[in-house]
Amino acid sequence: MGYHQPKIADFVIRSAFIVDGSGGPGFIGDVAVTDDRIVGIGDLSETTSGMERNGKNLVLSPGFIDVHTHDDRALLSTPTLDFKVSQGVTTVVTGNCGISLAPLSGQEIPPPLDLIATEPSQLFAKFSHYLEALDLEPPAVNTAALVGHSTLRIDSMQDLQRPASNNETNMMKQKLEKSLDAGAIGFSTGLAYQPASHASTEEVISLAKSLRSVKSVHTTHMRNEGNFIKDSLEETFQIGLEAEVPIVISHHKVGGKANFGRSKETLAMIDSARKRQPLTFDVYPYVASSTILGVKGLDSASKIIVTWSKKRPDLAGRDLSAIAKILDCPPKEAIKALSPAGAIYFMMDEDDVRRIISHPAAMIGSDGLPHDAHPHPRLWGTFPRVLGHYSRNTQLLTLEESVRRMTSLPATEFGLSGRGQIAVGNYADLVLFNSNTIIDQATFEKPTEKADGIELVMVNGRTTWENKKSTGSRPGKVVRRGDS
Structure with missing residues (x-):
């Protein structure tokens, strides 16, 4: 399957299962990138490149x-x-x-x-x-x-x-x-x-x-x-x-x-x-939702976790009911003692x-x-x-x-032209992931754990995430109304 086969490209991801974002069935193929754009999709065996990544057994999708x-x-x-x-x-x-x-x-x-x-x-x-x-x-x-x-x-x-x-x-x-x-x-x-x-x-x-x-x-x-x-x-x-x-x-x-x-x-x-x-x-x-802490959510939530408090930052991450016991007061009074503050509501x-x-x-x-x-x-x-x-x-x-x-x-x-689909001419915003292992690891107890299964992330043709860490690259652009 080949849509366009350039002779040369900056970067090629080969043999990936391409899920192009359209909702249509995925297919195995290659994707070529030059500068900030996708320049080739399909069988790119004739395309040479400065850098390559083997995408076999991985999914390649739009970012x-x-x-x-x-x-x-x-x-x-x-x-x-x-x-x-x-x-x-x-x-x-x-x-x-x-x-x-x-x-x-x-x-x-x-x-x-x-x-x-x-x-x-x-x-x-x-x-x-x-x-x-x-x-x-x-x-x-x-x-x-x-x-x-x-x-x-x-x-x-x-x-x-x-x-x-x-x-x-x-x-x-x-x-x-x-x-x-x-x-x-x-x-x-x-x-x-x-x-x-x-x-x-x-x-x-x-x-x-x-x-x-x-x-x-x-x-x-x-x-x-x-x-x-x-x-x-x-x-x-x-x-x-x-x-x-x-x-x-x-x-x-x-x-x-x-x-x-x-x-x-x-x-x-x-x-x-x-x-x-x-x-x-x-x-x-x-x-569970998350927003500012207030008495309005008391009756509708089965559990409330405080996410931050300007007055009592030491209590962030604790259950409101436990905080009320620590402060020896009803939950409504605890909210007043913590505010301004934020909370997670299980509702x-x-x-x-x-x-x-x-x-x-x-x-x-x-x-x-x-x-x-x-x-x-x-x-x-x-x-x-x-x-x-x-x-x-x-x-x-x-x-x-x-x-x-x-x-x-x-x-x-949202009118984000040139993004959201793997297509020749679109921006090279791409993510390569393992569909068999991808899963969130962040929990309500440990909310900042990194997810598993993300192999590579590319923004405007530059790699921002690889080998389970940030590359430090900052290629993001402001997408203004009417941009093409």
Whole structure:
């Protein structure tokens, strides 16, 4: 099978089982790379190269695209991004859940923005400045960045505990449109959190309309993922229809024991909506979530692990119930004593997670928080967990379909031209892995363990991970809206 056979290339991976990201059946062949592009696929026995890698008995796929990250600051502070590259990720989408580092002038950092920034010097007054910082100091992965609604609110409003006025909404629109012109790929909301929880539906629709002319996407952490999830879905559909923009529902789940099984209902609603509007969602392969610590999650979670605490950093990694005993107080009082803080909430049912992952509109996103002292294991294990546990071990998805959810589907939905599929002319973002051994090793007890089975990762034609360690190479590019 040969699509194109160059006479010479910089690098050739030979005899691999190629899963090209399209969802079609895999095949054995070679892939040639020159500079940052794929230049040959198929039987390349006549192609000579400076470097070669034997891919026999290994899978070669497009690099994984993590559509839901909070890596905004980590891209600059820890640019080798081992927690992503080690699991085969080559592109990250930042600015999710309404929080981005730009556009925001230096000031005190309110929650939930404190999940990604701790001091004003880490903020950028203009979105173009943030992207330029990534251009100047490239990380190991490509970056596609969303503009956060909460960030826009904080930068445009004095009183955040109410809906925005027309003037304030117009101010946010101007900043959003400038950010889109600078290369932002879309707009995100985190309506479950303050300060965005005070925003009206009309405020969000007005802002989302700015996406229409530039054909960009709106991603949303909905107002509610528990008892009132039906209302939140209806609001989400309304925003997409009235703004006439594609919607990506962030980390779709049904939280709380009382809602176990309701994924049947929510997915039916999504299927119905997809008949009239562009709509997808992302999901992470775990029954526990992770966010800021608050009393709101007490009743819905069977267990809560504290991931960080500004007041008591020594208690990170412990169960909230154990901390309450140490502090000799009820859990609600312990939360006050720890806050500001973050936590892992065990609040979902495995059957719901499986049902959501198996839906054809599901993309994979880690939603990891890289600055947590004791992070959720999804930060290090999301993609190998899907491939090892849900694809190989439980056969929930085929290998080819699993890869599609991580590559061509997100590339299409987010407009990442030239990425997400092994094709001649596309960027050489590649991952070589052992489908028989790939598995996550990160656990809730030891959340920073590297995954098994990732043999080689390449970003824009340069190797970023090999022999179970980072190469130190940082070839990542900023993927701006409209890039080709």
